[in-house]
Amino acid sequence: MPKNCKCAKPLGIKVRCWWLLLILFFLMGLAIFIFYSLDQQASWPMNPWRIRSLSNQSYIDVTTSVDSYFVEYPHPYQFLMDEPNRCQEESPFLVLIIPVEPHNQEARNIIRNTWGKETMVLGHVVSHYFLLGLSTEGYGTKAFQEELLLESQRHHDILQSNFVDSYKNLTIKTMVMFEWLSTHCSNTSYAMKIDSDIFLNVQKLVDLLLKAPRQHYMTGHVD
Numbered sequence: 001m002p003k004n005c006k007c008a009k010p011l012g013i014k015v016r017c018w019w020l021l022l023i024l025f026f027l028m029g030l031a032i033f034i035f036y037s038l039d040q041q042a043s044w045p046m047n048p049w050r051i052r053s054l055s056n057q058s059y060i061d062v063t064t065s066v067d068s069y070f071v072e073y074p075h076p077y078q079f080l081m082d083e084p085n086r087c088q089e090e091s092p093f094l095v096l097i098i099p100v101e102p103h104n105q106e107a108r109n110i111i112r113n114t115w116g117k118e119t120m121v122l123g124h125v126v127s128h129y130f131l132l133g134l135s136t137e138g139y140g141t142k143a144f145q146e147e148l149l150l151e152s153q154r155h156h157d158i159l160q161s162n163f164v165d166s167y168k169n170l171t172i173k174t175m176v177m178f179e180w181l182s183t184h185c186s187n188t189s190y191a192m193k194i195d196s197d198i199f200l201n202v203q204k205l206v207d208l209l210l211k212a213p214r215q216h217y218m219t220g221h222v223d
Contacts, residue, residue: 077176080145081152081160083129087185093124094206095188097177100196102135102148102165107196112155115199121206127188130158130196131177133165 087095096116100107108130116128135144152158159180163172174193181191190209194200212219 076179077161077163077172079159079161079180081132081149081158083156083159084184086156087127088187090125090127091187092127092185093189094121094126094202094209095181095185095191096126096128096200096202097131097181097191097193098128098196099131099170099173099177099193102132102160103144104196105151108151108155108157111196112157115202116157118202121202122210124206124210126202126206128157131173131180132158132160133163133169133173134160136164136166 098108098111098116111128111130119126132148148158148160152160161176163169163176165173177193181188185191192205208219
């Protein structure tokens with residue numbers, strides 16, 4: 001006798017076969033429903049950033065937790081402090097962008113007084129800028145922003161955007177840097193992102209870039 005359940009068999013065996021088929025169809029339908037529901041949830045728009053509008057405020061309250069500000073990159077971010085014309089006026093050979101925490105004035109001053117002082121290297125202009133977000137360590141107050149504004153007016157090297165400066169938002173910080181460079185500094189030959197805790201030999205870097213091929217070139221230190 002054939003072993004599948006399509007042949008003539010006792011009624012009880014046929015009923016069990018039909019039940020198995022019904023259960024199989026039910027499970028398949030349930031799986032499709034769950035997959036569709038998850039796909040719809042993933043496509044729902046995320047909650048936009050919760051930072052207040054900058055149109056009529058001189059500072060932003062960032063006293064809530066950092067996690068509440070963590071978002072993907074919702075374009076565009078705005079700049080609270082900017083140097084929109086400096087790069088075009090200087091037409092630098094090399095632009096150095098230094099991400100730093102808003103409250104870390106000490107690091108900025110150390111760089112300004114050491115390798116950041118070198119603005120003409122081997123006959124080529126070198127410019128540096130400090131890239132900041134909004135502080136979450138109790139410094140997001142009007143008084144702190146005013147102090148930062150005075151520092152910006154004194155040195156003309158601060159770029160502050162309205163994203164929260166946190167470890168989770170480092171991607172946003174990098175994207176803001178790229179956008180600023182492409183918008184305000186397209187006339188530079190080279191741009192470099194360098195951390196604030198690194199000492200840079202600017203002369204050796206410029207010398208390396210002057211000798212390097214302009215295309216299909218990669219370099220680095222090999223141990």
